[in-house]
Amino acid sequence: MAIKPKETVVPFAVHGEGTGVYQTLTAGGEGGHVFHTDAYPAFGGQDSAPSPLFYALGALTSCNQVTGSLVAKDLGITVTSWNFDIVGDLDTAVLVGGAEGNANFDRVEVRATIETDATEEQFAQLISETERRCPVTQLFKRSGLEFENNWTRAEIPASV
Incomplete structure (x- = not known):
């Protein structure tokens, strides 16, 4: 069967x-x-x-935004703007030179600024739940590289 x-x-x-x-x-x-x-x-x-490496990092930014949007909806908070900068440090000795070792990024850092009405507590939940639920974040984290996830909460600007 x-x-x-x-x-x-x-x-x-x-x-x-x-x-x-x-x-x-x-x-x-x-x-x-x-x-x-x-x-x-x-x-x-x-x-x-x-490069495929840019697509991998781009997938990390966009998957965080998609996942974060779903989490924000679950938490009942509003997000008006997502701003991500991601840097991946890649030692090319394995890829280019054929050296022994791991061809993976050594380190990836996510820096995000999120405009939201979330309280500090809700924002902490947004970060942790997004990290837990984001498939691409989990691919990176579980690969063993050094993963930094730094999010900053920004207030939603007052309407003019």
Whole structure:
């Protein structure tokens, strides 16, 4: 008897094809979104599209925003603006030079400024629940790299 998948499981699929280090990717689903990756010339590319490493960091910012929006709704708070800066420190010795070791980022830092009406307590919940529930954050954290998650609460500006 076949095992029926959980109703809450949503498959995410991407198809990629390319030559050299350039690749065209198509995301599954109704949108069929197409995006491209390339690499810096030092890695054999032409820098004609973002590196897959930028997409990984970009996925971290956007997944935090999506997850944070869901958490804010659950907490009954308003968020009017999300601002993220993410830096990933990558030692390229393994990737480029073939050295022994881990090709992963050594460290990733998330800096976020969130305009919200949340109290300090609610904001702390927003941060911890977003970190716990965000699939991309969990990919990074569970990979063993040094992960810094620094969020700042900003007041929603008064209407003019």
